[in-house]
Amino acid sequence: MFAVIESLVLADLLVFHDAGHPIKNQRPNGPSIGGVMPTAPDSWVGFNCVYSGLSIPIEFTGGLVVSRDLVRGLASNSLSRPFWAFEQVKELLFEHGVLVAAQDLSHVAATVRKEHLVQGILGRAAFTEDEATRAQIEGEFSAHYDYLL
Structure with a gap:
């Protein structure tokens, strides 16, 4: 997800990080992004890593x-x-x-x-x-x- 107030910011990110074992990895095992560690999603929807509160500016034109x-x-x-x-x-x-x-x-x-x-x-x-x-x-x-x- 993103947020726009005056500029574009990556707020939250949902990804599937398989770490080489796509079938077995349903728990959050991704790396830290901007100092934020992933958490597990509320439900299994094809993602195993939820990064919340990232606030990373996006330099998009x-x-x-x-x-x-x-x-x-x-x-x-x-x-x-x-x-x-x-x-x-x-x-x-x-x-x-x-x-x-x-x-x-x-x-x-x-x-x-x-x-x-x-x-x-x-x-x-x-x-x-x-x-x-x-x-x-x-x-x-x-x-x-x-x-x-």
Whole structure:
């Protein structure tokens, strides 16, 4: 997880550290990061090391699309979901880790859900293949994202 107040900071990190024995290592066995030792996760979700309270500055330049509140019925088994599958969508722009701009793009996600979804693989919702519509939606964002739609 990350935090943004005025700059981008790595707050918490969840990793799987196998130490050469991926099957046996379900306990936290990772190295110290920034003086923080890993703890065990609350539940087994594919990670065995939880680093909390890191507060490591991230010198990132570019854009991040962050979202929350998954729309009911658009859930999938994938860990990666498109921005339009969420009620709240924000774009954050950074220069060397400093937040320089933020915009609420929840209305764009709502427009995609209302006007531009088609039936995709296995009957799941998918974004239309129409190139003009893709260009229009991508144009709402300040930065370019390879996997936006």
